[in-house]
Amino acid sequence: MARYIIGVDVGGTKIATGVIDKSGKLKKKVILPTLSAKGFKVSLQQVYNSIDEIMNLSKVRKSDIAGIGVCAPGPLDPIKGIVHNPPNLKGWKEVPLVGLLRKKFKKKVKLENDANAAGMAEAIWGAAKGYKHVFYVTVSTGIGTAVIIDGKIYHGKNGMAGEGGHVTINYDGKDEVCGCGNTGCIERLASGPGTVKDLVKKLKKDPSNKTSILDMADGDPGNITMVMVGEAAREGDKLALDTIKEQGRRLGIWLGSMISLLDPEVIVIGGGVSSLGDLILRDIKKAIPPHSINIYAKKTPVVLAKLKRDVGIFGAASVLM
Amino acid sequence: MARYIIGVDVGGTKIATGVIDKSGKLKKKVILPTLSAKGFKVSLQQVYNSIDEIMNLSKVRKSDIAGIGVCAPGPLDPIKGIVHNPPNLKGWKEVPLVGLLRKKFKKKVKLENDANAAGMAEAIWGAAKGYKHVFYVTVSTGIGTAVIIDGKIYHGKNGMAGEGGHVTINYDGKDEVCGCGNTGCIERLASGPGTVKDLVKKLKKDPSNKTSILDMADGDPGNITMVMVGEAAREGDKLALDTIKEQGRRLGIWLGSMISLLDPEVIVIGGGVSSLGDLILRDIKKAIPPHSINIYAKKTPVVLAKLKRDVGIFGAASVLM
Structure with a gap:
């Protein structure tokens, strides 16, 4: 009916x-x-x-x-x-x-x-179809996660569970205060704005860097967006490639910890960053096994989200x- | 029957x-x-x-x-x-x-x-009796955890879930390689041996430190154990108190992240460290709320394990x- x-x-x-x-x-x-x-x-x-x-x-x-x-x-x-x-x-x-x-x-x-x-x-309908234990990540202006256990969203006591983006991976990181007030959250370290922030810091230290990202931003670091970084990376810009490599490495290290704790069947990566495809997936996957105690970490599939717009x-x- | x-x-x-x-x-x-x-x-x-x-x-x-x-x-x-x-x-x-x-x-x-x-x-029988969603931590020579959801141990895909001791909180921490190979795991940073390791490092930097721990260890830093640190702390030794304070802070920061992710009803602290009682519980509890996005983090009870020997x-x- x-x-x-x-x-x-x-x-x-x-x-x-x-x-x-x-x-x-x-x-x-x-x-x-x-x-x-x-x-x-x-x-x-x-x-x-x-x-x-x-x-x-x-x-x-x-x-x-x-x-x-x-x-x-x-x-x-x-x-x-x-x-x-x-x-x-x-x-x-x-x-x-x-x-x-x-x-x-x-x-x-x-x-x-x-x-x-x-x-x-x-x-239910996308990249994790058929799996019961899923760790979903969306990386855009923030980093959101979902912990799915036995095919259901895990809510915890107060319905507040699943805020994996605010797990710290750098508890004493200077200049790494997250929007939530905590220090070194993966959201601060690997979201779009967090990644751009670190890139701009790097540029300020090395103003002679001939990155094409600055041209896209009309010479003003304040205009730089993650979309520009992705575009520049696809054109082979070194700073952009290095930036995405490091973003992928940080996500992989964090996901290694998530696998140690949750041992999911599959990890799905969605949000704006998923449009980078293999460019970032490669470094995420590379960083996971050496950063997890789970002997099956290497075998845990890490896939891009299917449902887009x-x-x-x-x-x-x-x-x- | x-x-x-x-x-x-x-x-x-x-x-x-x-x-x-x-x-x-x-x-x-x-x-x-x-x-x-x-x-x-x-x-x-x-x-x-x-x-x-x-x-x-x-x-x-x-x-x-x-x-x-x-x-x-x-x-x-x-x-x-x-x-x-x-x-x-x-x-x-x-x-x-x-x-x-x-x-x-x-x-x-x-x-x-x-x-x-x-x-x-x-x-079932101890400090978390009556709760369905429990995060259990045992801090001794290592840090082990259990994720209990709906009254059952959560095992994940391969039965390997619950290794929360190997969540990194310092992904690029120099000299902080854990036994598992990962860097900056909370087990490396706040287990008994990990804590002693950092204390010995501190002592080597400041050999004039008049801590009573060294006397207990017959002057040889290699003999120092967590039991000695606890004993010295109870007698008011400053280095010992600072050490436990920092151990508690690290555990609290990590637990803040665990609450963000899992929103448990209760956190139970067992293992050797639980014998320190309030001496460490105080600093654990203090560090949790500012390091969690969960607005209920402050209300999440953190209690000592009941079952001992x-x-x-x-x-x-x-x-x-």
Whole structure:
């Protein structure tokens, strides 16, 4: 009967909403602006509108919809269905989103944080299909992770588990304070902005460096982005290649520790960094075995995520599978 | 009917075997030497003998015994019931211990590594009684951990999960190579021998230090043990106090990361270090909140293990509960 799930990916700037059938086919999607700057009431109305709109556009009968899955930036409580106060959603404070949507649409509703949802989608429809114990990593402006155990997202006591991006690998690292306040988190050391920060530091020490990244950034280190670094690396720029090599090495060392602790069946790498493909995967894989006590670390597959652009919608829907 | 479990703790020097009833009462125990230097056959016979002996001594009828739980030093495979090749059990190589004991005693048999078993015993009968999600840590000559999820030991794909002692918190730390080959593992940085190593390094840099630890060690830094450091700290020795303070800080930083990743209900600290009590617990607890992104980190209880001397026997038995 109920063959469809609505997935709502609430982001800082846009809300991506789709109807997915249980085989993982995206039937239809709509994108609305979040308008969080206009206040919480406006952006909540945008969430409502996006669901109304997708039901109209997709022409799926309401009785065919099993439920509504929502993903949003953390911190949030997936167990109680409450969005705490994400820095990316201004004005949202302790919003009982699950309750609100359940009341409005009379459907089953579930809430999950971005990284957990994306990991679950990969486990159901993507690169980790068929695996039960999955460690999912998304490397973009931050580093998010999902710990999937026995095919379910592991939430821990307070629904806050899975913040592997804030595991420190350099506890006394000077100048390596993470956005979270901790020192030496892998997010600080290997996310996009963290990687660019270290590159700029290197450039300042060696201003004669003839990297093409600086040209792309119109000569201003403040303009450098990870996309530029990737582009320059593909063109053979040495500083860019060295930077990605080191980013891969750090991720590999950290993943070696994660394998020691969690012994997953597979590691999936998603987020912006996954578009670097083999350029970074090679160094990640190289660094893992010498940095894990697990004798099977070398055999643990490390693969790129499969779900790209619409991973948020798939992620949101996956929590209802 | 079957009210009793036999727990066999196979160690490098001795085999401790006991009969435990399901309420957690140790009815009787025997200790035999492992004799692993005399070869695998001899030490396996010692395991058999210890079980025969405990059945005779305890006068429990065979029909009252639910099964035999065994714990041994890793690496081992708890799923397949095979002891791989523990450095502490010479001559043991790919021993199918579960199969051998099952054949000999016609009972249910289960195998678990030391740290996992001890953690499970704490969860059933000790400091973590009543909790489902437990992170257990034993700090002695090494650092072992157990990840308990939904009341069960989490084993991962290959039965190798839970090696949290080999999570690095200092990936490029010079002179901080761990026994496992990785750099900056918390085991290298905060185990007994690791802590003593750093203390000796400090002493060599500052030979005028008037620490009482050196007197206890007859003036030879090579004789220093963690027990001496603890004793000196209790007497107010500054170097000893500073050393334990730093050990606690490192453990707390690492546990902050573990909470970010696993959001456990409780953290239990066992092993030799737990005898330091508040002396170390204070600094562990202090370091956790600023080093975790989990907003509940401060509220996560960090408690000392309850099962002391016989934790190995309880641990071995607990895997059959």
